[in-house]
Amino acid sequence: MSEMQGTTERNQTVISQFLLLGLPILPEHQHLFYALFLAMYLTTVLGNLLIIVLIQLDSHLHTPMYLFLSNLSFSDLCFSSVTMPKLLQNMQSQDLSISYAGCLAQMYFFLFFADLESFLLVAMAYDRYVAICFPLHYSSIMSPKLCGSLVVLSWVLTTFHAMLHTLLMAKLSFCEDNVIPHFFCDMSALLKLSCSDTHVNELVIFVMGGIILVLPFVLITVSYARIVSCILKVPSARGIRKAFSTCGSHLSV
Secondary structure (H helix, E strand, C coil), X not given: CHHHHHHHHHHHHCCCEEEECCXXXXXXXHHHHHHHHHHHHHHHHHHHHHHHHHHHHCHHHCCHHHHHHHHHHHHHXXXXXXXXXXXXXXXXXXXXXXXXXXXXXXXXXXXXXXXXXXXXXXXXXXXXXXXXXXXHHHHHHCCHHHHHHXXXXXXXXXXXXXXXXXXXXXXXXXXXXXXXXXXXXXXXXXXXXXXXXXXXXXXXXXXXXXXXXXXXXXXXXXXXXXXXXXXXXXXXXXXXXXXXXXXXXXXXX
């Protein structure tokens, strides 16, 4: 009996690393795609850093919309940094391995920053709704306290969601197959490799995923439905253009 338990324990802990197969790129095209991905990554990082620095330096941009935008830029910068450096390293060194802990960390931060962007976009949509539909009360409604609370709430909710999936994944056992047919540790790919019962994980993904995906989409849609309704009540074409222009930064993001 003790020998069987020992065998089971060894089987559950045999996977200490995973192999990321990456993208299906021909060897002769590796250098071309490496340069392309590196350029895209550097553009993303430098572009978002520029947005953050400009918002910090210009006092005229210290408004709720640009507070949300700077947080969104930081989230986008980090979101790109979760997967791209590892992909570039694998393409350069041909070493496809990633440690078990590193894989779980990558999955956590991927979920975290993806969710954070969604919630920040909701906060920005609400900000534009208040600015257009209640312009005279904008300063009192979108107070620094409320803006800070919305940002903190976004970070807390995404932390909870990402941590929940990561802890559930950490409870699973990986016995033999450690090859991930992806360029990062995707949650669905890890579930397929597990030799444990994954029904709880799949149920949580279905329930929480539905909330995380649907709720921000619905809130943003409702906000813009109200915004459009308010704009259509504006009598002049100039007023309509001015109202739509206030949504420019959010819509472009």
